[in-house]
Amino acid sequence: MSVTAYLEVAEGDTLGALRSFLGRLLAEDIVDALLVPQKLPTGDNVVPTLIKNPASLAGVDPFAPVMPVIAARAVSNVTATEHGERLAAVLRSCELRAVIELVKLQQASLDNVILIGVDCLGTYEVTDYANLIEAGVDPTAEALAGAAEGQLTAHEGYQFRAACRMCEKPVPGGPDVYRPDITIGFLGLNPSQQILIEADDNLAEKLGLEAAEGPSAGSGQAPARRKEVIERLIAERTAERDRVFAAFREQVAGMDGLLAKFSTCIRCYNCMGACPICYCKECIFRTPTFDHASPQYFRWAERKGSIRLPTDTLLFHLTRLNHMATSCVGCGMCESACPSELPVALIFRAVGQEAQAIFDYYPGRSLEEEVPVATFREDELTELGERQG
């Protein structure tokens, strides 16, 4: 069972209230370290940081609408091997879902780890965020201001990342999203007065959280209001997702569409480097496998008339899709990292969705459901492999 409590915010300082709540996890010796997004001293970026000293929480800002790297990778880095520390990791929904996938792929461990999920309204590209800061905007305050209505309103002249605009899983513990040990919510609330904390019984007791029917100030309708706002946000995002998926499927019908999709790819592998699921230490594309003997290139050119160099661009994308599509959480870091601005978040998510559907698999939903490529059932796909007709 879990406890739903409301954290009172004094003088509109939402981040202050959140920092002191997170500080209690350290101060009351519930964990030894926090992994949480924190503003860099320059102020123009918010990055995952590992904090051991409660005095180092001053720049903590999990609500900042920016995700320069996906913290799931950081969770993997700090937990993959024995560490002997108790950790709490503060993650947005896509990061949380990627962590669940990495745990199942044995690239991260949840031993002595408390997962804390935060609501997310969407994130800017890291350069857009820096420009907004430069222009004197407070993107966190803007995000929190939209919380009550769950409105995805980017600053004028800007937009959130494409992956965020079609993200129908913005809430930890929401539909088909893993339920973390603690959820910090602001959707449907007035975060200048309260934020929501949901925690399992055990943690709630340690943290002295008391169950509440609704917020003490404002209306007593908070739980119903939150539910309504989240449902509307999910419906809007789902509609956007379906719209762009349909447009993609129309474009890619046939071989010309396939070739056109990756025509401007420069094969830099940035999409692979940014992807939380592409964890292989020895990826075949980072080996000399595709550095062919010189005469081979001439033979290919002879046979086909001409060949594109470097070779194997489409091979890279199609192979990577086969390796990661069933675990793709749709974080869109691939697209943010792409110098050619290819819509790879859309491509990989759309394709992944159908591949996942074969196995009724939802990446990041549950620790119990094995990743599709690591398991099988004898009684599935029985027509495949048999003589047809």
Added chain:
Amino acid sequence: MDDFEPRIIGFFCNWCTYAGADLAGTSRIQYPPNIRVIRLMCSGALDPVYVIKALLEGADGILIGGCHPGDCHYQSGNYKARRRVAILQSILKQMGFESERVWLRWISASEGRYFADTVTEMVAKLKELGPNPLKGVGAV
């Protein structure tokens, strides 16, 4: 395209399909010479990268052969191969490629006749489908 002869790349497991193909040969069963075979220890050892590479290089069809369900020499490799082929076909289809060029068949070491029939059937189907459109495309 009357003179079109499809080129098929076979990926056969060592224990069943490869031995089945061998039996077809030693039994002198006739089948079309359109297939080039690569032997693997197990159909479950086949990474999709090799199938995709062959298709992008212009292979007209891919025949992946493994032991019948329940008969895998390594217990479950063929079940894992089946999942991988399902994922591969889904991805190829969605990316605008003809997924029906990729076949998976369970052929045992005693099924020389079935192996020959499968190749014959596949050649006929690929002739209907026509050449792989990527055959002459260098910009991949």
